[in-house]
Amino acid sequence: MLEIKDLRATVADKEILKGITLTVNAGEVHAVMGPNGSGKSTLAQILAGHPAYEVTGGSVTYQGENLLEMDAEVRAQRGVFLAFQYPIEIPGVSNAYFLRAAYNEIRKARGEEEVDPMSFADLMDEKMKLVEMDGAMLTRSVNMGFSGGEKKRNEILQMAVLEPKLAILDETDSGLDIDALRIVAGGVNALKRPDSATIVVTHYQRLLNYIVPDFVHVLVNGRIVRSGDKELALELEARGYDWLLDEAVA
Amino acid sequence: MSSSIESLVNREYQYGFVTDVDTDTIPPGLNEDVIRLISSKKDEPQWLLDWRLKGYRRWLTMKEPHWPNVSYTPIDYQAQSYYSAPKSVTPLQSLDEVDPELLRTYEKLGIPLNEQKFLSGVAVDAIFDSVSVGTTMKAELMEHGIIFCSLGEAVKEHPELVQKYLGSVVPHSDNFFAALNAAAFSDGSFVYIPKGVRCPMELSTYFRINAEGTGQFERTLIIADEGSYVSYLEGCTAPKRSTSQLHAAVVELVALKDATIKYSTVQNWYAGDKEGKGGIYNFVTKRGKCAGANSKISWTQVETGSAITWKYPSVILQGDNSTGEFYSVAVVNNRQQADTGTKMIHIGRNTRSNIVSKGISAGGGQNSYRGLVKVMPKAEGARNYTQCDSMLVGNECGAHTFPYIEVGNNSAQVEHEASTSKIGEDQIFYLKQRGLSAEQAVSMIVSGFCKEVFKELPMEFALEAQQLLGITLEGSVG
Numbered sequence: 118m119l120e121i122k123d124l125r126a127t128v129a130d131k132e133i134l135k136g137i138t139l140t141v142n143a144g145e146v147h148a149v150m151g152p153n154g155s156g157k158s159t160l161a162q163i164l165a166g167h168p169a170y171e172v173t174g175g176s177v178t179y180q181g182e183n184l185l186e187m188d189a190e191v192r193a194q195r196g197v198f199l200a201f202q203y204p205i206e207i208p209g210v211s212n213a214y215f216l217r218a219a220y221n222e223i224r225k226a227r228g229e230e231e232v233d234p235m236s237f238a239d240l241m242d243e244k245m246k247l248v249e250m251d252g253a254m255l256t257r258s259v260n261m262g263f264s265g266g267e268k269k270r271n272e273i274l275q276m277a278v279l280e281p282k283l284a285i286l287d288e289t290d291s292g293l294d295i296d297a298l299r300i301v302a303g304g305v306n307a308l309k310r311p312d313s314a315t316i317v318v319t320h321y322q323r324l325l326n327y328i329v330p331d332f333v334h335v336l337v338n339g340r341i342v343r344s345g346d347k348e349l350a351l352e353l354e355a356r357g358y359d360w361l362l363d364e365a366v367a
Numbered sequence: 368m369s370s371s372i373e374s375l376v377n378r379e380y381q382y383g384f385v386t387d388v389d390t391d392t393i394p395p396g397l398n399e400d401v402i403r404l405i406s407s408k409k410d411e412p413q414w415l416l417d418w419r420l421k422g423y424r425r426w427l428t429m430k431e432p433h434w435p436n437v438s439y440t441p442i443d444y445q446a447q448s449y450y451s452a453p454k455s456v457t458p459l460q461s462l463d464e465v466d467p468e469l470l471r472t473y474e475k476l477g478i479p480l481n482e483q484k485f486l487s488g489v490a491v492d493a494i495f496d497s498v499s500v501g502t503t504m505k506a507e508l509m510e511h512g513i514i515f516c517s518l519g520e521a522v523k524e525h526p527e528l529v530q531k532y533l534g535s536v537v538p539h540s541d542n543f544f545a546a547l548n549a550a551a552f553s554d555g556s557f558v559y560i561p562k563g564v565r566c567p568m569e570l571s572t573y574f575r576i577n578a579e580g581t582g583q584f585e586r587t588l589i590i591a592d593e594g595s596y597v598s599y600l601e602g603c604t605a606p607k608r609s610t611s612q613l614h615a616a617v618v619e620l621v622a623l624k625d626a627t628i629k630y631s632t633v634q635n636w637y638a639g640d641k642e643g644k645g646g647i648y649n650f651v652t653k654r655g656k657c658a659g660a661n662s663k664i665s666w667t668q669v670e671t672g673s674a675i676t677w678k679y680p681s682v683i684l685q686g687d688n689s690t691g692e693f694y695s696v697a698v699v700n701n702r703q704q705a706d707t708g709t710k711m712i713h714i715g716r717n718t719r720s721n722i723v724s725k726g727i728s729a730g731g732g733q734n735s736y737r738g739l740v741k742v743m744p745k746a747e748g749a750r751n752y753t754q755c756d757s758m759l760v761g762n763e764c765g766a767h768t769f770p771y772i773e774v775g776n777n778s779a780q781v782e783h784e785a786s787t788s789k790i791g792e793d794q795i796f797y798l799k800q801r802g803l804s805a806e807q808a809v810s811m812i813v814s815g816f817c818k819e820v821f822k823e824l825p826m827e828f829a830l831e832a833q834q835l836l837g838i839t840l841e842g843s844v845g
């Protein structure tokens with residue numbers, strides 16, 4: 118589904134990604150771990166098409182097509198979803214209005230009919246349950262005044278509504294208490310399908326107790342320095358990143 | 368920097384066409400003879416001619432104001448015509464007599480004037496250059512005693528009302544453009560709502576500038592008698608031309624005891640091209656007087672057009688417990704400049720004013736908010752709340768805020784809040800990541816920003832305003 122080959126990228130003329138290679142197949146869950154500043158969010162943002170990052174080398178193929186040539190909205194319409202590490206606030210735009218607009222755009226792109234507000238409300242009822250979110254959140258402005266945990270839950274709600282093929286969760290676990298973590302992970306697990314894949318970016322192995330990865334990759338200083346199965350995450354938990362840092366430098 | 372917020376190409380202005388009609392146009396220039404000629408063409412009484420001449424003589428002693436934060440090439444007041452009217456329009460004609468070419472024009476503008484197609488729940492006075500083409504729903508309004516007609520017609524049919532109130536809020540000597548308007552005003556709308564009547568429909572005036580090389584100097588007068596209510600809407604468009612045209616209008620509102628006037632404007636005059644050529648200079652004086660106790664005047668404006676906007680809809684809060692409101696969205700793109708805001712003059716006790724201003728600047732547009740809140744010594748318990756937000760789209764535009772506060776009574780409470788935000792690449796990216804196009808994203812962000820103002824507009828107009836905003840900003844992101 119996704120094939121990243123020797124991807125290099127800069128931001129503000131600084132090289133952040135220094136040759137990333139990663140293959141993700143349908144049905145798989147990949148965890149990307151690594152210390153702060155190693156380039157995890159950069160990778161996530163580049164896959165989603167953020168214009169501030171410049172790809173300087175390598176390739177990314179998504180469903181057989183060159184992902185890097187697609188506009189951000191086209192990627193979204195083709196099923197790429199990024200749960201933001203720092204969700205953005207949009208004052209004055211209600212969550213429900215925003216979600217319906219997004220849902221309809223994506224339906225249109227798939228050649229499906231737009232839904233009216235009534236049937237959308239029914240859909241929302243069902244999806245809100247998944248993330249145990251209160252209906253009042255829908256009438257509030259997008260992410261405005263949301264607590265950290267509410268913002269993250271709102272990201273998963275959007276994911277639940279938009280039903281992506283490739284979901285990238287960027288530190289969705291950070292700032293969540295244990296209950297919220299359980300809810301968010303439960304939501305992600307419920308949305309897993311054989312034809313979709315998930316990339317979970319995280320700093321801590323905690324989340325991986327709930328979302329069990331098929332593969333774990335460690336990103337250090339713009340490179341994947343080690344890949345393994347879920348045992349690698351446990352090893353990182355026990356030993357920290359330092360030993361890998363040393364290896365990366367060596 | 369790899370920025371998606373760049374490249375400014377405006378979508379074509381949709382109302383830029385010209386109607387081909389034979390006109391009766393007075394040659395360019397302004398002097399006492401021209402004023403006499405205008406007055407005689409309109410068959411006006413002596414008192415009105417005298418008032419015009421007073422305005423003219425006053426104007427000669429005044430200087431064009433240059434304090435607004437706008438710049439333009441000097442206006443040659445002798446180079447433009449002060450009166451132009453389609454020959455086919457005759458005084459006091461009925462709607463079935465209106466020239467089909469003019470009917471077609473209004474239909475193209477989305478304002479059908481013939482009986483079968485009236486907009487439901489809205490009465491329209493259609494002003495074409497210097498004259499009113501016709502007013503719909505008149506008979507129905509008359510059943511409630513409501514007068515809604517052109518000012519010219521009101522001068523003939525209701526001279527006592529016009530004479531009593533004309534210039535009572537914006538005197539002939541008020542300011543340079545108001546004096547010019549007093550001297551040369553063409554047509555405009557007149558509204559009178561009798562005591563205790565709640566006007567059963569929206570009243571609206573649609574202003575169209577068509578002739579080239581003419582200014583438009585309309586004058587509107589609305590009187591809400593005791594305990595009455597009216598909601599009034601104003602819309603405007605003009606053809607695309609490479610030379611600028613002056614629009615110096617005056618609007619006077621009078622709300623007597625317990626009366627409410629809600630005045631909404633969706634201004635969409637031609638804004639000029641991307642390089643700033645052409646477009647309307649919109650120099651307008653709008654003022655309301657809350658003359659009686661418990662009266663209320665509420666201005667809502669959505670300013671999307673014009674090359675230059677200079678406009679401060681104001682309220683004189685004379686009656687005790689009266690309320691003044693000003694809700695404004697002003698958007699500038701390309702080379703547009705807007706200097707707009709309000710004045711709230713608190714005179715009576717426990718008077719309240721509420722100001723919400725939303726300025727959006729894109730392209731190379733410059734947007735200034737200028738507001739005065741003045742509390743007179745006797746205005747015990749006066750309160751004002753001002754909220755003034757600016758939004759920038761891109762890096763070439765500007766937003767400026769000039770609040771003036773003068774408080775002459777210690778019991779007054781005046782609050783001012785201001786903010787400036789930039790539509791961030793991150794906001795646009797967030798929405799694009801959810802499948803929306805860049806333009807939908809900007810339009811959604813801007814509509815959210817303007818929400819508090821849009822909710823003050825009657826429903827259909829809120830939708831229109833939202834669309835206009837989208838069109839004005841189109842091309843402001845790449």
Ligand SMILES: Nc1ncnc2c1ncn2[C@@H]1O[C@H](COP(=O)(O)OP(=O)(O)O)[C@@H](O)[C@H]1O
Nearest residue numbers: 128129133152153154155156157158159160169
């Ligand atoms: N927009 C940006 N401008 C400048 N530097 C950036 C920007 N985004 C990320 N960086 C830098 O790139 C590096 C990697 O950041 P990031 O991808 O956010 O790391 P992680 O998510 O792994 O913590 C950091 O040194 C960070 O400061």
Ligand SMILES: [Mg+2]
Nearest residue numbers: 157158202288
């Ligand atoms: Mg990060």
